[in-house]
Amino acid sequence: MPKESSQRGPTADRLHRVVVIVDENSNPFELGCTTEVFGLRRPELGRELYDFRLCSPAPLTSMRDGFFTLTGVAGLEAADSADTLIVPNRPDVEVPRRPAVLDAVRRAHARGARLVGLCSGAFTLAEAGVLDGRRATAHWQWADAFRSRFPAVRLEPDVLFVDDGDILTAAGSSAALDLGLHLVRRDHGAEVANSVSRRLVFAAHRDGGQRQFVERPLPDLPDESLGPVLAWAQERLDAPLTVADLAARAAVSPATLHRRFRAQLGTTPLAWLRGERMALACRLIERGESRMDVVARRSGLGTAANLRLAMRRERGVSPSAYRRRFGPRVA
Incomplete structure (x- = not known):
């Protein structure tokens, strides 16, 4: 059953810690979205919102299609201190995740951390076994593959994101920003979320139940x-x-x-x-x-x-x- 995370918002003694796991062939777009929403300093607000960290199971991580290599981030043990853990996503959804990554996800879930899967990150959560019986979404092009592999998950393929309490998933691309702003709104309120969205020059609020893709009128x-x-x-x-x-x-x-x-x-x-x-x-x-x-x-x-x-x-x-x-x- 869905549950509210016991570590959702900032605490009195430290900032809420958001940790992103980056793994082999991860998508750089969603990594950029999480960095923009959770990792930047907010001088316009007069305070910081999150303690943001990246971690990886390897010292060198080749990003999607080898365009660049990520180095200099913490080891996977950093996931054990996350209040919110954002799991890795990548285009080759049929390749199993490293057992160490799945174990880190399971440990985070067991201690009450909030879990977030962006785009194909829902596959990582499902592989770890934390989505059984839960609501989730993923990019529409992988809906059939997801259902065939994880029939116990209640997939909602035609929405931007799903908030199931302590586990949240987004459909990918710009929906990663929608879910990120939703979390800021949940943690810090509408005014702060609006300020972050203005800095991103992005719509302040699109409800998660909206469709992943919409028809657009032709230019003529x-x-x-x-x-x-x-x-x-x-x-x-x-x-x-x-x-x-x-x-x-x-x-x-x-x-x-x-x-x-x-x-x-x-x-x-x-x-x-x-x-x-x-x-x-x-x-x-x-x-x-x-x-x-x-x-x-x-x-x-x-x-x-x-x-x-x-x-x-x-x-x-x-x-x-x-x-x-x-x-x-x-x-």
């Missing part, structure tokens, strides 16, 4: 961008917006609006509205608004009771618990 089609209607709605989240309102603003039918949301964002208008309202409610709480009825009204969630239900459903905590964790610190 008329402009059907959702940008203007999204910006218009974001300025009016406190109003009782409906799909019909959004469609009228975009000068299309509700059915056409649904098709465009599915094609361009991989979600529905109502799901997008719910996500935006929840993100605004979180930001208001983080900025110090303690009156839950005010938060609910300004975010368009209606009443404090609706806010409590929505926050428990979307964030897994009550508004008061969220405020204690991410609200302004009282001197």
